[in-house]
Amino acid sequence: MRFKASLIALLAALPLAAAPSPAAAAEGGRWGGGWATAVQRPAATPWFPNWSEQGFDDHSVRQVIRTSVSGTQLRIRLSNAYGATPLRLTGATIAKTATGAAVRPGTTRKLTFARSASVTVPAGGQTASDPVRLPVRALERLTVTLYFQRPTGPATFHSIAMATSYRAKGDHRHDTGGAAYTETSLSRYYLSGLDVSGRKNTVVTFGDSITDGYGATNDADDRYPDRLAERLAASGTPVVNAGIGGNRVLNDSACFGEKATTRFKRDALAQPGVRTVIVLEGINDILFEQDPSACAAPNPRVTAGELIDGHRALIRAARARGVRIVGGTLPPFKGSALYSEHGEGVRQAVNHWIRTAGAYDAVADFDRALADPRDAGQLLPAYDSGDGLHPSPAGYQAMADAVDLSALIGK
Numbered sequence: 001m002r003f004k005a006s007l008i009a010l011l012a013a014l015p016l017a018a019a020p021s022p023a024a025a026a027e028g029g030r031w032g033g034g035w036a037t038a039v040q041r042p043a044a045t046p047w048f049p050n051w052s053e054q055g056f057d058d059h060s061v062r063q064v065i066r067t068s069v070s071g072t073q074l075r076i077r078l079s080n081a082y083g084a085t086p087l088r089l090t091g092a093t094i095a096k097t098a099t100g101a102a103v104r105p106g107t108t109r110k111l112t113f114a115r116s117a118s119v120t121v122p123a124g125g126q127t128a129s130d131p132v133r134l135p136v137r138a139l140e141r142l143t144v145t146l147y148f149q150r151p152t153g154p155a156t157f158h159s160i161a162m163a164t165s166y167r168a169k170g171d172h173r174h175d176t177g178g179a180a181y182t183e184t185s186l187s188r189y190y191l192s193g194l195d196v197s198g199r200k201n202t203v204v205t206f207g208d209s210i211t212d213g214y215g216a217t218n219d220a221d222d223r224y225p226d227r228l229a230e231r232l233a234a235s236g237t238p239v240v241n242a243g244i245g246g247n248r249v250l251n252d253s254a255c256f257g258e259k260a261t262t263r264f265k266r267d268a269l270a271q272p273g274v275r276t277v278i279v280l281e282g283i284n285d286i287l288f289e290q291d292p293s294a295c296a297a298p299n300p301r302v303t304a305g306e307l308i309d310g311h312r313a314l315i316r317a318a319r320a321r322g323v324r325i326v327g328g329t330l331p332p333f334k335g336s337a338l339y340s341e342h343g344e345g346v347r348q349a350v351n352h353w354i355r356t357a358g359a360y361d362a363v364a365d366f367d368r369a370l371a372d373p374r375d376a377g378q379l380l381p382a383y384d385s386g387d388g389l390h391p392s393p394a395g396y397q398a399m400a401d402a403v404d405l406s407a408l409i410g411k
Contacts, residue, residue, distance in 0.1 A: 031075070032199025032273030034067035034136075036240035037161070038263070039192050041082040042154035050159065050187040051167065055152035060173055062101050062145045062166040062181055063191050066221050068229035068239045070138045071196035073131045076111060078146075079192040080121040082156040087121040087190070089113075090149040093173045094134060097141035101166040101178025108174055109134050131197060138233040139221075144191055145173045158188040160245045162213045162223060165189065186218065193240070195272050202238040202273040203228070203408050206264065207280035210331065210366075210399075211243030215385030215392055222393040227400030235409050242267040248284045249310035250302060261313045269321050276408050277318055278364060280328035282307050282350055283389075286343040287333070301342070304349035311350075315359055326407055327360035329367035334378035335388030344377055362407035369402035370395055 042052035067074075074094065080087040092111040095103035111129045113119035121127050136142065149171070165188060166181035175181075205211050205225040213223030229239035244263075252258045260281045268277045285302045311327065318325040329351040333339055351367050354360060370391060372380040379388065383395030391399065 030197050031195040032069065032238045033193060033202040033204070033240040033271050034069055034071065034074070034196040034199070034238055035065045035194040036204075036242060036271060037158045037188050037192060038242045038244045038267045039079045039081050039156045040158055040244065042157060043159070045159050048159055048186045050157060050185050051189065052155045052157040052187065055155040056148040056167075056189075057151040058149055058170060060145055060147045060168045060171060060180070061189055062143055062168075062178075063188060064097050064141055064143050064163060064165075064219070065191075065194055066139060066141050066226070067136050067194060067196060068138060068233070069196050069199050069236055070136060071199060072133055072135045073197035074134050074136065075129045075131050075195050076144055076191060077126060077128045077193035077195065078121055078190050079126045079156050080190070081124060081126065083121070083123045083153065085123055085153050087123075087152055088148070088150055089119050089121065090147045090171070091117045091173055092129070092147065093145045094132065095143050095145075096134075096136070097143045098176075100164075101143075101181035103143050103176050105176045107134070108176070126192065128195070136196075138236075139230060142194065144194075146190060147171050147173050155189050157190070158244075160209065160212050160214055161186055161188045162216050163188075163219050193271075196238065199236065199238050200273045201275040201409065202240060202271050203232070204240055204242050204268045204271050204274055204277045205280070206242045206260070206268045206277050207328070208243060208247040208284055209245030210283070210390060211241065211280050212245045213241070213243065213396070214245055215387075215390035216396055217393055220393070222396055224391070224396040224399035227397050228403055231400060231403075231405060232408065235405075237409050238273065240271055242271070246284050247281065249281045249307055250285050251299070259310075261310055261317075264314055264317055269317065269323060274323055276324040276326060278326045278328055278403065279311070279314055279360075280330070280364075280366060281311070281314075283330050283333060283347070286330075286346050287336070287338040289340065289343065302346065304346045304353070307346065307350050308353050311354070312359060324361045324407070326362045326364055326403075327354040328364045329354050331366050331370045331391070332372070332376065332378045333389050334375065337387070339388070362404060364399075364403045366399050366402055369398045
């Protein structure tokens with residue numbers, strides 16, 4: 001599946017008012033991130049048709065995720081950040097994944113919220129479940145099932161999941177088989193995180209569609225953050241993905257949400273147990289100068305200095321929270337639909353600053369890891385998913401391999 005660069009931008013997530021359950025609040029800093037996604041405003045997207053605008057009514061929704069770390073106590077986080085009304089969740093379960101929408105018999109656990117099977121999440125709010133005991137291994141897949149007996153209205157979601165979600169009519173939380181789940185989607189709904197107790201030093205990968213994983217294989221967990229989690233699994237270091245396709249550093253848009261400097265606090269710094277953030281942002285600020293669509297507006301011609309100032313704002317925010325921050329250089333994009341010589345000059349200048357200024361605590365040189373030695377302005381063909389911009393699974397592996405693990409775990 002391919003889409004032009006003019007369609008890669010999606011919503012950034014607005015800051016939300018937290019409304020955790022009492023049990024979640026009591027657990028405090030015990031938690032680290034096992035899995036996460038950044039949520040977005042409900043929207044119809046031509047590249048990934050989804051259920052966000054209509055929401056759910058007497059539906060069970062199954063979502064498969066992969067935990068980056070082992071543990072015995074788990075909880076999920078739900079977001080109603082973009083809900084116009086309170087969200088009523090009738091009930092939820094978590095289980096170990098079998099295949100497709102099926103789960104492994106004997107592994108299903110009922111989730112509660114302040115000891116209740118149901119919960120109401122305020123408009124603009126979020127909540128976390130009570131801890132549940134379910135021993136899991138690093139890189140094991142889990143299935144979360146949410147049941148909504150009543151209409152939800154438009155659903156807070158994440159568009160580009162690169163993973164299949166399943167929907168069934170009626171309450172099928174406890175089904176081990178997947179036969180009832182006859183509808184599928186490639187987006188996430190309401191589910192924003194899985195936390196694992198006793199885990200610290202979460203690594204948050206923060207960025208645009210290249211972090212989000214466009215160009216990876218559906219249901220294969222071969223995005224660059226997934227491959228980085230595999231490299232770190234033996235150390236017990238959690239890795240979570242806070243990428244949103246099309247995210248920009250400097251500008252919001254009417255269609256595509258808020259800039260990275262606005263969403264950084266919630267999507268990166270508020271992740272449980274966060275210690276390090278890897279930032280890969282800026283290519284869409286450059287690309288959108290060439291995009292005439294209304295959804296790209298405002299799309300001013302950006303300068304390297306403006307982008308650098310935006311990166312400095314992210315660095316200041318991380319330092320204020322005592323969080324390490326790693327700068328990722330912007331990968332090549334020659335041959336993509338919105339390439340320009342001006343944009344290439346900006347990219348090169350920003351990358352030079354990331355490499356040499358010493359502003360970031362460390363550098364992940366994704367540009368050099370992905371570039372074609374015969375033409376450093378474009379992706380190596382083996383690393384190109386086909387649009388000149390997004391890496392292939394092999395490219396995502398090369399990105400993960402380019403990260404110095406000592407910058408993340410202090411060895």
